Amino acid sequence: MPKMIWARFGFAMGALLVLLAGCMGREKDGTIASEQAEAFLAGESYATTGGWSKVSSGAEHTCAIAENGTLWCWGENDYGQLGDGTTAEKLSPTQIGSSQNWVSISAGGYHTCAKNANNELFCWGANDRGQLGDGTGVDRNYPSQLNSDMDWASVSAGQYHTCAKKTSGAIFCWGDNSKSQLGDGTFEDRYSPTRIGNSKDWVSISAGGAHTCARKKDKTLWCWGATVGKNKPAKVNNETDWASVSSGWNHICAKKTDKTLWCWGENEYAQLGLGNTIDMKNPRQVGKSKDWKSVDAGGAHTCAKKTNGALYCWGRNYYGQLGVGDAGIRYVPTRVGILYDWALVSAGESHTCATKIDGTLYCFGSNLSSQLGIGLRANKNTPSVIDSDTNWAFVQAGYNHTCATKKDLSIFCWGSNAYGQLGIGNNLNQNSPAQVGTSTDWASFSSGWYHTCALKTNGTRFCFGLNNYGQLGDQTNVMRISPIQSDTLTSWNSVSGGYYHSCALKNDNTLWCFGLNSDGQIGDGTTVNRNSPVQVGTNSDWAQVSSGSYHTCAKKTSAELFCWGKNHRGQLGNGTTDPSKVPTRVNPDTDWDAVSSGASHTCAKKNNGTLWCWGYNNYGQLGLGDTADKHSPSQVGLDADWKFISAGIYHTCAIKNSGTLFCWGRNDYAQLGDGSYAMQSSPVQVGTDSDWAMVSLGLDYTCGLKNTGKILCWGNNAEGQLGDQSAWRDLPQLIPKP
Numbered sequence: 001m002p003k004m005i006w007a008r009f010g011f012a013m014g015a016l017l018v019l020l021a022g023c024m025g026r027e028k029d030g031t032i033a034s035e036q037a038e039a040f041l042a043g044e045s046y047a048t049t050g051g052w053s054k055v056s057s058g059a060e061h062t063c064a065i066a067e068n069g070t071l072w073c074w075g076e077n078d079y080g081q082l083g084d085g086t087t088a089e090k091l092s093p094t095q096i097g098s099s100q101n102w103v104s105i106s107a108g109g110y111h112t113c114a115k116n117a118n119n120e121l122f123c124w125g126a127n128d129r130g131q132l133g134d135g136t137g138v139d140r141n142y143p144s145q146l147n148s149d150m151d152w153a154s155v156s157a158g159q160y161h162t163c164a165k166k167t168s169g170a171i172f173c174w175g176d177n178s179k180s181q182l183g184d185g186t187f188e189d190r191y192s193p194t195r196i197g198n199s200k201d202w203v204s205i206s207a208g209g210a211h212t213c214a215r216k217k218d219k220t221l222w223c224w225g226a227t228v229g230k231n232k233p234a235k236v237n238n239e240t241d242w243a244s245v246s247s248g249w250n251h252i253c254a255k256k257t258d259k260t261l262w263c264w265g266e267n268e269y270a271q272l273g274l275g276n277t278i279d280m281k282n283p284r285q286v287g288k289s290k291d292w293k294s295v296d297a298g299g300a301h302t303c304a305k306k307t308n309g310a311l312y313c314w315g316r317n318y319y320g321q322l323g324v325g326d327a328g329i330r331y332v333p334t335r336v337g338i339l340y341d342w343a344l345v346s347a348g349e350s351h352t353c354a355t356k357i358d359g360t361l362y363c364f365g366s367n368l369s370s371q372l373g374i375g376l377r378a379n380k381n382t383p384s385v386i387d388s389d390t391n392w393a394f395v396q397a398g399y400n401h402t403c404a405t406k407k408d409l410s411i412f413c414w415g416s417n418a419y420g421q422l423g424i425g426n427n428l429n430q431n432s433p434a435q436v437g438t439s440t441d442w443a444s445f446s447s448g449w450y451h452t453c454a455l456k457t458n459g460t461r462f463c464f465g466l467n468n469y470g471q472l473g474d475q476t477n478v479m480r481i482s483p484i485q486s487d488t489l490t491s492w493n494s495v496s497g498g499y500y501h502s503c504a505l506k507n508d509n510t511l512w513c514f515g516l517n518s519d520g521q522i523g524d525g526t527t528v529n530r531n532s533p534v535q536v537g538t539n540s541d542w543a544q545v546s547s548g549s550y551h552t553c554a555k556k557t558s559a560e561l562f563c564w565g566k567n568h569r570g571q572l573g574n575g576t577t578d579p580s581k582v583p584t585r586v587n588p589d590t591d592w593d594a595v596s597s598g599a600s601h602t603c604a605k606k607n608n609g610t611l612w613c614w615g616y617n618n619y620g621q622l623g624l625g626d627t628a629d630k631h632s633p634s635q636v637g638l639d640a641d642w643k644f645i646s647a648g649i650y651h652t653c654a655i656k657n658s659g660t661l662f663c664w665g666r667n668d669y670a671q672l673g674d675g676s677y678a679m680q681s682s683p684v685q686v687g688t689d690s691d692w693a694m695v696s697l698g699l700d701y702t703c704g705l706k707n708t709g710k711i712l713c714w715g716n717n718a719e720g721q722l723g724d725q726s727a728w729r730d731l732p733q734l735i736p737k738p
Contacts, residue, residue: 051737057348058107075371080141081125108157130191131175158207181225208247248297271315298347309340320730321365362732381670397698398447415721420481421465431720448497470531471515498547520581521565548597570631571615598647620681621665648697671715
């Protein structure tokens, strides 16, 4: 079944004058597409020397029609929604068939519908709720004609449902009806077109997430489904001056004949443009302007064009889908660029595409499924360089953020920044390295799950990010978005960030921990949370520490290994599943060289180059060829040439003396880097390179440093954690002419 989305998906199409439409959720006028209606009546014309005439943004895919009538799609294709006969993702526009008589297109959640010049209707993609209308419920990866009718005037693909208007003015809907979004008075899914009422005076229709809106010839507006709580078309107030409507995921925007703009529905991300995040049950005017020409409601953002050709967007901007140059939310309409040449706009789930009056096409926002069509894949299944720099010295992955130091001792971070864990003074995610302040005296750092701690060359400690359990160790529980000196000490030597706790060593080899202590992971014999460092025991012979999820492991100068905290999967390695509030020796061995604590598993290397892992093993992250938990150290293979080890949350990677890299464990986001998505319970080599210097693992991604000073990352890039700028674009990107 298609996954849940933020999408909104209406699409306007002209029936008699197929002039232009294509933008989801814009006016669905039966005679002239809404955005072009006024231009047509005013005698305006749109030159299309740029090659594109229409565009429609779906959840994670995009489709467009070229000026020669050919159809092109790109992006996610898991359900065949691109229509190219495959289910393979496409990084750039791909022609669908050879027909040159396509006149309108509507990209929905995970399906697509289009009309040709013969007024025939075709749909393809996901069909689990009957949204293709062919009566089968079977997915199609190629355009499949709906029926033999040749009187379809317009179509609008919603999340899991579709609605269309005929030239007679009658409307039909089909697909998911769990929220009565079909408007037939029931909650039953429909696998074939179902007539909605008996009226023949409908002029436009817009299908949203789980609701639908339509406009009549008398300029009255009618809505039904989840957002309005009606199971049949219900009139919106009693006004008779509605000019167009666009249905978003859970919000609605509409334009009146006086060119004022009105929005209502959910407003969690300020998608209504009212300057607040308060939901509205009834239409509310957006500002005071009376010069709006068209509007398109997206997943949780909205874009609209003014009569002077200027483009404005507002609402959720997590992936830069507003096109304003950053990822910050906008509460009121915000100008996109400075030009006045925008023609059409189509807002998808987390991306936006728009054409200019010369027919050029631009897209911006999320590119996780290649929906921008810029030829780049955001998620990577093999190592990919983050930039051209060759002066990187160290890299470490957190949960969904990454930090690295350069040879000049500066620190850069990128990825998720919801809690300020990047330390750049705000909460905006970054899809490329952003410098942390201007200092060039950072000695070391450690990326925790949602926080980061760093040490300067003078031995001072700075932490930033989430601090709900005191994991920053600054005697508060206040979140920090910039590096704040945690105390006045100048004796800190190294630091390790875990889930909600941190541990650090001093120059005198004493060990100190702080943060969450629910399972004794602080190691002070209690379960009391600490927002300032507390010493672990009284010993001063600690050599290295590694903080995991709810456990901690550390090595002594004697090469003995100790672990403490939660032990439900045997991650302490002491042969039991009993937790410990104080350091507990792993075994009698005194030849441990280095240790790395994952979420609920642990791996360590011995002085003889052998590698050992224990704890949780459901994804094969122990590398032992099976998925059984181990409560004590178990050797990974027979090799004795391991050089570096990093235990992640559900996967593990290690480097050999030869400089070759091996990974194993969970691989659903290709975090193992072997080009596949298959779980591996034994070490598999990552490529053939033999110049890896270090590796670090996040939730479902991996980053490594080469001897050349280059950083390469792979796996999930949803938060920009791979740092190569491919996850999103926050400024309009030109899509080449077909």
